[in-house]
Each structure stands twice: as structure tokens, then as C-alpha cells.
Amino acid sequence: MALLEVRDVTKKFGELVACDRVSFTVEAGAIVGLIGPNGAGKTTLFNCVSGLFPASSGRIFFDGSEITGLPSYRIARMGAVRTFQVVRPLKDMTVYDNVMVGAFMHGAGGTQARETAGLCIEMCGLAAFADRPAGDLPIGVKKRLELARALATKPRLLMLDEVMAGLTSTEVKTALELIRTIRKSGVTLLIVEHIMEAIMPIADRVVVLDGGVKLAEGPPGEIIHDERVITAYLGEKFSRRMQARKEGGTDG
Amino acid sequence: MNPHALKRNDLLRLALVGLAALAPLVPAIAANSFFMHVLILILLYASMAQAWNIIGGYGGQTSFGHAVFFGIGAYGAGMAVVTYGMSPWPGALIGMLSAAVVAVLISYPCFKLSGHYFAIATFAIVEIFNRVFLVWYWVGGALGLDYPLVEEGLANLMWYDSKAGYFYCALTLFVLVFGIVRFLEGHRFGYYLRAVRAGQETAESLGVNSTAVKLAAMALSAALAALCGAFFVQYNLRVDPGMVMSLDMSMKFVLVTILGGAGTLAGPLLGAAVLVPLQEYTRALWGGLGGGVDLIIFGFLIVVIVVKQPAGITGIVRDIAKRLGRKSAAEKGGASLGAA
Numbered sequence: 001m002a003l004l005e006v007r008d009v010t011k012k013f014g015e016l017v018a019c020d021r022v023s024f025t026v027e028a029g030a031i032v033g034l035i036g037p038n039g040a041g042k043t044t045l046f047n048c049v050s051g052l053f054p055a056s057s058g059r060i061f062f063d064g065s066e067i068t069g070l071p072s073y074r075i076a077r078m079g080a081v082r083t084f085q086v087v088r089p090l091k092d093m094t095v096y097d098n099v100m101v102g103a104f105m106h107g108a109g110g111t112q113a114r115e116t117a118g119l120c121i122e123m124c125g126l127a128a129f130a131d132r133p134a135g136d137l138p139i140g141v142k143k144r145l146e147l148a149r150a151l152a153t154k155p156r157l158l159m160l161d162e163v164m165a166g167l168t169s170t171e172v173k174t175a176l177e178l179i180r181t182i183r184k185s186g187v188t189l190l191i192v193e194h195i196m197e198a199i200m201p202i203a204d205r206v207v208v209l210d211g212g213v214k215l216a217e218g219p220p221g222e223i224i225h226d227e228r229v230i231t232a233y234l235g236e237k238f239s240r241r242m243q244a245r246k247e248g249g250t251d252g
Numbered sequence: 253m254n255p256h257a258l259k260r261n262d263l264l265r266l267a268l269v270g271l272a273a274l275a276p277l278v279p280a281i282a283a284n285s286f287f288m289h290v291l292i293l294i295l296l297y298a299s300m301a302q303a304w305n306i307i308g309g310y311g312g313q314t315s316f317g318h319a320v321f322f323g324i325g326a327y328g329a330g331m332a333v334v335t336y337g338m339s340p341w342p343g344a345l346i347g348m349l350s351a352a353v354v355a356v357l358i359s360y361p362c363f364k365l366s367g368h369y370f371a372i373a374t375f376a377i378v379e380i381f382n383r384v385f386l387v388w389y390w391v392g393g394a395l396g397l398d399y400p401l402v403e404e405g406l407a408n409l410m411w412y413d414s415k416a417g418y419f420y421c422a423l424t425l426f427v428l429v430f431g432i433v434r435f436l437e438g439h440r441f442g443y444y445l446r447a448v449r450a451g452q453e454t455a456e457s458l459g460v461n462s463t464a465v466k467l468a469a470m471a472l473s474a475a476l477a478a479l480c481g482a483f484f485v486q487y488n489l490r491v492d493p494g495m496v497m498s499l500d501m502s503m504k505f506v507l508v509t510i511l512g513g514a515g516t517l518a519g520p521l522l523g524a525a526v527l528v529p530l531q532e533y534t535r536a537l538w539g540g541l542g543g544g545v546d547l548i549i550f551g552f553l554i555v556v557i558v559v560k561q562p563a564g565i566t567g568i569v570r571d572i573a574k575r576l577g578r579k580s581a582a583e584k585g586g587a588s589l590g591a592a
Contacts, residue, residue, distance in 0.1 A: 071456065072453070073460055076459040090447050090450035090451055102459075104443055104444070110439070110440075
């Protein structure tokens, strides 16, 4: 059974249809990428799934139970936790205390929460920043904080909204390593991403949105060659580059 | 794991222990003096401000309605003594519970609104309660409640000859309220409360039921404010609506905390330690000028604080500590360079 099932979800803002009858599933243990050009409705869909605002119509199931319209804190407590594209550090708290807020989800015990928070801070390379106020950190560190805080809740489904946007290529590599580690620990991931090179090598399956409509769905290798996707989003140039890299790879 | 916070907490704890150890000696030194009165008021105002600090400072929800909860506590104790001829204690307890219930009823609809609606709504509540209590015969109306002569002692929470009893009660109140807040700071509830202040949607995305957290904080804050009110009425031996349920009184909750530093444990004590002597001594010295001199000075202080250092006295202390720390670090750096 799929861990997350999105069934015909539509979200309207007045006359604007941001998401139009989008359906897809995320199998347990998988990494699913959600891609599309700017304004495709990726973040809107994310917000509906995580309960930030309700979908106009359609249904969403998590681990077999319906979560449509539930408040976000209840969805988070069920084990579906998200990060935000525009980072949202809890500014006047330290990095450590930020992660503690997430770590407290599974009980009020301070000792256990401190242990979890410590692990997540270590894992995301934040140890050097633990006592800094979360408000004044470089963007790369803020992104890692988003990740650490969500990880501290010990999610079953981790939904990442462009965690790699704005990072240097070295930082992206580190982030990809981290995502692989997270998956190995048994967490399912749904990743909204703009950087194609980042998502393609790690995703098992990719869902492409354009103008609020699901355009295509499949393994990254197939998506790259899908005509509709190429014209709508990737552009000829990118497609040729991926093709060249692939051929180069088989040659080598 | 968090050495910086540990150090800060240790300092605070040391200061509190020191204060608590010295405090019992105070009545012996200052028996019945005006100074004693000022000390009692400092402890009372610090407790009031700390009660407000729970929702207003840590929770970031500015309430101008705490005079209502304070008043409910005062009337609870007052009516127990005056109307029913009982000990004030059960009245204080009922007052605390009623204040918590009223707080939840007021806040629940307001917390659904964002921005300043909560502050505005609480503002209005004070006026409503003030008018209702002025015309409500059962609670004594505009005349208020005047205490009869009863036996002094802890059971009746009343002393005539010496202020020492009141001092110990105020000290107990202070330790209780500060102890509760100190405990909450390190507890999950404290983390959640600060998270809600810093970003409600973010907190919710991490599994925090922000409405429940804010309501619980509001209820606790109101109950403790009511307990302070009960002490206040026992100290004054009378109560009327203007004494307790006024915007003046509400502003004291807010301003003492902001002056000292909202959202910090030490802030309310620092604020009270500055405001109360200012208020009492200017009243004593320049009362003949027609009153209000203390408010003029206090208003000036608040303007300076808000412009110069919004984090209050706590922020000023932190700035100084930082500057000293930098200086000593620079000296150390210079020394090591010299050695090399």
C-alpha cells in the first residue's frame, strides 16, 4: 500500500486554479521527486498535503487514513513532516532549541528530546552552529536547519520543499549524501526540486507538474525523454545535455 | 550539549538562591518601614509581570486584559472575607479558576485572528468588566468591599502591626511564580510556546497545536495573575473596580515586563525593581504636585527603552556583558600574540 496517496486534488485561489485534479502516490521507502517550472503548483500541492491550507476538492490519504482537511500539526504528528521553501527559522531561538521543538514531538521527556536533537544536529552538520540564534545564519545553514528540525520529529514521510535551491554545488552534493542517508534509515521522501541535476540521480520516480496539471510520471530516465516534459519544462538544451552525459557515461 | 545556556542558567540560579537566602533577613532590618512596603510591592509587581510574561513575553500574545484576571482574583479573596466571612484562601482559589475560565473564553475566538486583534480585544474586555463590576450589587458595586476586622495570621492572610507577614507571603508568591516559569522554560511546553511566538505555521508543521498551547499559557497566566490579585486585596484590605480592573493596572503588567525584558526569566524582576521604587518614592516625595509624576518619568523611561533597546533592561545587561566579553577576548588574543 502506498504511504501517501493524492487523489484528484484541486486547489483554487479565487479564479486561479493552482492545482487541477492532481493524483499520484508515494510508495513506502521511495524517493519521489515533484518537479515543474515556476508556478506549476508544486508548493501549493505541498501545502495541501501538509495541511497548511485545505484542498478545494480531492482527497489525500496517509498510511491508509484520510488526512484531507486535517490541521497541519495533526498531519505532522501522524508522521508526514515538511520543510519550507522559504526557510522559516524560529528566529529568536538558537539552532539547538529549534531542533528541540521538533524533537519534542514524541514525548515531553527532555533527556530523550536532547538525544534526538543532538543526533539530528550532528547528522546535518550543524554542531558548530548549535548555540547561534537561528535568525542570523547563512542561507545554506538555514536550509540544513529546516532539514534537521523536520528530521528530529522522526518522520515516516519527509517532504522537502526545494532544500537545495540557493546552495553551492558542494553544498548540493553534501545535501544529496544526506538525503541518501535519510532514505537508508527508512524514511520515505517526497522532494520538490528545481535543480534537475540534483533530483534526477536520487529519485526513484518523478512527477511533473505544469500549470497545475500533472504532465507526466515515471522513472527519471523516462521523464527525461518524455516529449511533453521536454517542451514544457526542460527545454531542448537540457535534454541534449542529459543525453550527452548518458552516452558519455556508457562510453566510460 | 548547550554550554552557553547552561552557564546562563547557572548564573540565574545562583542569583535566585542568593536572593532567597538573604530575603528572610530583610524584615528584621526593615521592620515596618516604607522600605518594607516598597520591597513587598517589588515582589508583587515582579510576580504579576512574570505571570503576564508567560503569554505576553514567551507566547508573544500582547494582552491588555490582565487587570481583569487580577481583579477576579482580588474579588475572589475579597468576597470570601467580606461577603461570606470566610478565610480568603478558598476565595483566591475560586478566583484563580474563574480567571482561567474567563481567559480561555476571551482568548479562544481572538486566537483565531491574526495580528493585533488579540491585543485590541483584551483592551475592550477591561472596560466591560470595569463597568459591570461598578453596577453589580453582589460584588459591592462602585463602593467596593471594605474589610472587617478579623484575627490576623496566615489563615486570614492579614496582619495589622507588622508588614513581615505580608513580606513572607509576597516572597512565597514570587518564588512560586518564578519557579513555575523557570520550570516551563526547560520543559516541552516552554519550547512550544516560544516556537509559536517565533512562527506559528512553522511550529504547527512540527506537530505543535498552537491554539492549545496559547490557550493553556493564557489560562496559567490568568490564574497566576488572579493569585497576585488575591494578595493585593489582602494587602490593601479593600477593593473596588477602579483599583484593580482598570487599564492603568493592565498597563503595569505590560510595561513592567517590557521595561525589564519580555520573554526572559529575569526581566519582570528587573522591571519591577526599577519601576516600583520610582513609583513609590516619587509619590512620597512629589505627591503634593498632584500625582502622576511617577507616570511621567515612567513613560519617559519606556520611550527610551523602546527606542534604544527593545529587549529591555535584560537586553542592556546582555549588551554590556557582550562588550566586556569581547574586550576580554581581545585582551587574550593580544596576550597570545605577544607570547608568539
